Amino acid sequence: MVSPAPLPPAEVDSGARLVLAEHLLACESAVASARAVVEWLARRHGAPAACVGPAEGASASTCLASEGLTGAQQAALARAWDAHGSPLAASRTRPGARWLAADAVEGAAMPGGFLAVPLGRSGASAAALLVVGLPGPAVPEDVAWVAACAGPLLARQLAGDARAPRRPEPDRLLRRVINAVSDPVLLTDTEGTLLFANARAEALLVAGPDSSPGRTRAVELNQRLFRETLTQGGTSVHRREVPLVDPLEGMDLLFELITTPVLAPDGPSVVVSVLRNLTDLGRATQALGESYRQLRATEREARSERHRLDRVLDSVADPIILTDPTGGMVMMNDPAERLFAWPHEEGPASEGPAGEAMLRRVRSNDALFASFLANLLGPENAGVSRWKSQLTLDDPATGAPVPMEAMANKVQGDGGELTGIVTVFHDRTEVLERARLLERVKEVSSELEARVQSATAELAEQNEKLRRQAIQLEQASAAKSQFLANMSHEFRTPLNAILGYTNMLLQGVSGEMTPPQRRNLTRIDSNGRHLLEVINEILDITRIEAGRMPLHLSDFGIPELLQEVMAEMDPIIARSKLSVDTRLDEGLPGVWSDRQKVKQIVLNLLSNALKFTHEGGVQVMAEYQNATGTVAISVKDTGIGIDVSNQEKIFEDFQQVDSSPTRAYGGTGLGLSICRRLAEMIGGRVSLQSAPGQGSTFTLHFPRRARRT
Numbered sequence: 001m002v003s004p005a006p007l008p009p010a011e012v013d014s015g016a017r018l019v020l021a022e023h024l025l026a027c028e029s030a031v032a033s034a035r036a037v038v039e040w041l042a043r044r045h046g047a048p049a050a051c052v053g054p055a056e057g058a059s060a061s062t063c064l065a066s067e068g069l070t071g072a073q074q075a076a077l078a079r080a081w082d083a084h085g086s087p088l089a090a091s092r093t094r095p096g097a098r099w100l101a102a103d104a105v106e107g108a109a110m111p112g113g114f115l116a117v118p119l120g121r122s123g124a125s126a127a128a129l130l131v132v133g134l135p136g137p138a139v140p141e142d143v144a145w146v147a148a149c150a151g152p153l154l155a156r157q158l159a160g161d162a163r164a165p166r167r168p169e170p171d172r173l174l175r176r177v178i179n180a181v182s183d184p185v186l187l188t189d190t191e192g193t194l195l196f197a198n199a200r201a202e203a204l205l206v207a208g209p210d211s212s213p214g215r216t217r218a219v220e221l222n223q224r225l226f227r228e229t230l231t232q233g234g235t236s237v238h239r240r241e242v243p244l245v246d247p248l249e250g251m252d253l254l255f256e257l258i259t260t261p262v263l264a265p266d267g268p269s270v271v272v273s274v275l276r277n278l279t280d281l282g283r284a285t286q287a288l289g290e291s292y293r294q295l296r297a298t299e300r301e302a303r304s305e306r307h308r309l310d311r312v313l314d315s316v317a318d319p320i321i322l323t324d325p326t327g328g329m330v331m332m333n334d335p336a337e338r339l340f341a342w343p344h345e346e347g348p349a350s351e352g353p354a355g356e357a358m359l360r361r362v363r364s365n366d367a368l369f370a371s372f373l374a375n376l377l378g379p380e381n382a383g384v385s386r387w388k389s390q391l392t393l394d395d396p397a398t399g400a401p402v403p404m405e406a407m408a409n410k411v412q413g414d415g416g417e418l419t420g421i422v423t424v425f426h427d428r429t430e431v432l433e434r435a436r437l438l439e440r441v442k443e444v445s446s447e448l449e450a451r452v453q454s455a456t457a458e459l460a461e462q463n464e465k466l467r468r469q470a471i472q473l474e475q476a477s478a479a480k481s482q483f484l485a486n487m488s489h490e491f492r493t494p495l496n497a498i499l500g501y502t503n504m505l506l507q508g509v510s511g512e513m514t515p516p517q518r519r520n521l522t523r524i525d526s527n528g529r530h531l532l533e534v535i536n537e538i539l540d541i542t543r544i545e546a547g548r549m550p551l552h553l554s555d556f557g558i559p560e561l562l563q564e565v566m567a568e569m570d571p572i573i574a575r576s577k578l579s580v581d582t583r584l585d586e587g588l589p590g591v592w593s594d595r596q597k598v599k600q601i602v603l604n605l606l607s608n609a610l611k612f613t614h615e616g617g618v619q620v621m622a623e624y625q626n627a628t629g630t631v632a633i634s635v636k637d638t639g640i641g642i643d644v645s646n647q648e649k650i651f652e653d654f655q656q657v658d659s660s661p662t663r664a665y666g667g668t669g670l671g672l673s674i675c676r677r678l679a680e681m682i683g684g685r686v687s688l689q690s691a692p693g694q695g696s697t698f699t700l701h702f703p704r705r706a707r708r709t
Helices: 013-026 030-045 071-082 141-163 171-180 199-205 213-232 279-315 334-340 344-350 352-373 429-506 515-545 558-568 570-576 595-611 671-681
Strands: 049-054 061-067 098-100 114-119 128-132 185-189 194-197 238-245 252-263 269-277 320-323 329-332 386-394 401-412 418-427 553-556 579-584 591-594 617-625 630-637 685-690 696-703
Touching (some): 013 030, 013 141, 030 049, 030 061, 030 128, 030 141, 049 071, 049 141, 061 071, 071 128, 114 141, 185 199, 199 213, 213 238, 213 269, 269 279, 320 334, 329 334, 334 418, 352 386, 352 401, 352 418, 401 429, 429 515, 515 671, 553 558, 558 570, 558 579, 558 595, 558 617, 570 595, 591 595, 595 617, 595 630, 595 671, 595 696, 671 685, 671 696
Parallel strands (some): 579 617
Antiparallel strands (some): 049 061, 049 128, 098 114, 114 128, 185 194, 185 269, 238 252, 320 329, 320 418, 386 401, 401 418, 553 591, 617 630, 630 696
8 A cells, every 4th residue: 555645734725735635646545544634634723633434344433543632532432433322423324514512422522622524425324524623613614625525535445445355554553653763763765855754853854834944944954964964875774973953952963874775565765764863872972082081191191190200219219118007018119129029020049048038138127117117007196197216127138237217207188087108218327337437537536636745745855855956066066166266276376387487498597408408398388388278268167157257348349359369379370281361241340248258269269170170271250140230250160070969069068079088189178168158148159060071160149239147
């Protein structure tokens, strides 16, 4: 049986009646025609309607179609139609519409009454009864028109159905079943043109003429989206999501579209579509996904924070342990693990006696730590928030004692409950070692102080001895100088007498002497003068050391001084057969100094040059150094020269380069020592430049104007 398309809204009388008429012509059963009529009138007048007629295969009547009536009302109408004597049963034979009150039929009360119109062929008994809930006896034109058009058709179809075996009519039941489905169900052609829709689908995809513009636009949008989605699915069964809009609320909705193509009995292919609302599911899925992402992000952040915290704790050199309220270890850093954790990662190396000893030390440390934590655990210690003590742990690896200072702090939650205990250890090995070293330093310092005091006392004693010895030496030196002065005076007086008598004898005061006598007297005179020279030098040294040689400063000229020196040394120069010359700078200024001491120095230097020079010559030079204001008198010879190692030695008292008894050159060794001391007295100095075999140059440097000291 072909199921006609749903009736369109009855907007215009002529158009609506034409559509209903076409629809009735397409109906092949009395039930389909009755349903079309009932639906059309119900929408047309907004009132309940029903069509009562003979039931298939039964003697009793039934409600062929109804709108707005309950099952009990339908049954009551059917019973009243068959009951003899009832107001409705009279309509079987009496033509024309009849208005009945609400209580005219038992159990079929309609608010305000209803209109009963017999349906059938003209002049024959009514084949069916049309019931329309209207408030008054006036028969609307639509009702009359429907009765005139549908009555004969329905009678003919009922008669035909009675002659032919009546086929099942599932449309009505199926329609109700589909309307009872909570999901929108649609029947369309392959292009998406709507052929059938249950109430849920009409709410989304159907808009009446009295619908608002907003709902109309929303429905048009939904139809367009539905057609596009349906077209993309082709003719096979598929699932696809389609976004729609709620025409009433304007909210975005998400549906899962399940389409199944079917082949209609009359040939054309149609598509059955079921829409399942996924909006809440999508929102829940989206919310769940967002919650899952937030959970993962929180987990990553927590893991990162934990990793960062572990790195921070591991970077701390002191052991740190976090325990739960019962004292169980929750977390510890690497330094703490080396003391309180069994090194499982060492594997076989931790086995054997060494491993057992290591495990025993770890357990000992754990027990000691548990005993320490007991000071904070327990209800009797609720008021104690911090505990500090000193522990001596064992190094599990070496067994060496590790002195520790442990400080435990309670960690409390927002409600003041105990959530954990943080214990920080501080190694006191270095502190104790520093204290031990400090104590040792104090002991050593005390010992050194005692030794210094002892050495100071001993040094003071030695200084006192040295001071006394210095005094004794000064006294001895003074006695020596006095002795030498006295002895020199005593020696020089008779020696001068001897030299005088010798000179007188050589001059012939006692007559002519024989040559041997003159030679002997000459030797006596020479040795006597040498002895007098030695005595004079000793006397000069003694007078200098005794401070008895005063300065006699005066103005004099260097050329005159050197001329006088050369004149006195002329006999010796003549015997040496050396060339001796002088070279003086032009413009030598006059000198304010001790003339006698300068002359004595030059005489000694020149005498030494002649003494240690065998060939060549001696040159006496004098120059004035304007930059320093000093006068330099140099005596340069071509003699034997002096090694550098002996150049300082020759200026010491009684010292010569060759001091052996078999030395080749005589002398007391006082000449250069006297020169240095006399030079120092006039504010000058004596320098030496010499090398063995290359001669020597002695230079007297003294200020042009001496200062009186």
